[in-house]
Amino acid sequence: MRKADRLFQIIQILRRSSRPVTSSELADELEVARRTVYRDIAHLIAQRVPIEGEAGFGYVLDAQYDMPPLTLTPDEIEAVVLGVQMVARLNDAAIRNAASDVMAKITSVMPQDLLPYIAQPAVGIKPDDVGGDVTRDTRPLRSAIREGRKLALDYRAADGAVTSRIVWPVLLGYADTHSLLIAWCQSKHAFRHFRTERLLKVEILDESIGMSRSKLRQQWQQWRDAQMWKSRVVQ
Known part of the structure; x- marks a missing residue:
């Protein structure tokens, strides 16, 4: 790795970390000796990159520091x-x-x-046609998720039954052939997954979900983890 690329990568590593990064961790990721890391850190500091810390403790990058846009490796x-x-x-x-x-x-x-x-990238996925059912416009769903607002849905189940629900949207998940709205269902008092191609009607309500988006997502993650644990126990 060229020195210029290595210096850029050190900044990237520090920027994505929420805690001090030790010289050993930097050396392992960059695949260089720790003394090289020390020299690179000293060079960056000399160039007025706001890095704080020391050997044995770790290094942090000032959260206000910003690099030129689109400086990509x-x-x-x-x-x-x-x-x-x-x-x-x-x-x-x-x-x-x-x-x-x-x-x-x-x-x-x-x-x-x-x-x-x-x-001519060195990576790629197997060419394939987009398949599956045609999904509805998901922009209202994503807007409601971002804004933390409830949704009124008319939903057709796999057996053809149609129900009306008020849900608290959490996440829009994607598989190869379909997408799922993950939400807390007020009528079922539980998290549910809704195939977007089965959504007959979607209305964004003025009413907020009544909690922070992060808390709702945390509750869903706990529910998901519990479901995964149950499935392993059954197996």
Whole structure:
């Protein structure tokens, strides 16, 4: 790894960590000796990168520090390309178009020497047609999730029965052929998964879910973990 790439990666590692990162951890991820890390840290500090800490304790990066936009490494570029390829297989036109727009924006400002990593990436997924049922427009669902607002749904179950529900949306999950609205159902007093292609009507209500989004998601994660534990016990 070139020194310039290594210095950039040190900043990336520190920026994504919520705690001090030791020189040993940096050396392991960068696959270099600890003395190289010490020299690189000293170089960054000399260049006025706001890194604090010391050997034995760990290093932290000032949360206010910001790097020039789109300073991406080849690995990061190929990660984005791979993600766009995966999103392209989802049966959600709005998300697919958004991913294509992101890729176009990145390509338009990418330095010439990095464009080959987009045009001929070293990664890829098996080509496949998008399959499954046609999903509804998921933008209202995602908007309600972001804003923490309740949804009124008319939903058709697998047996054809139609019910009306008020739900607290948590997350929109995706599989290869369909998407699921994960939500707390007021009538069932439980978390439920709703296939988006079976949503007959969606209305965003003015009423909020009555708690923070993070707390609702935490409760869902606890419920999910409990369900997974039960399934392992049954097996």
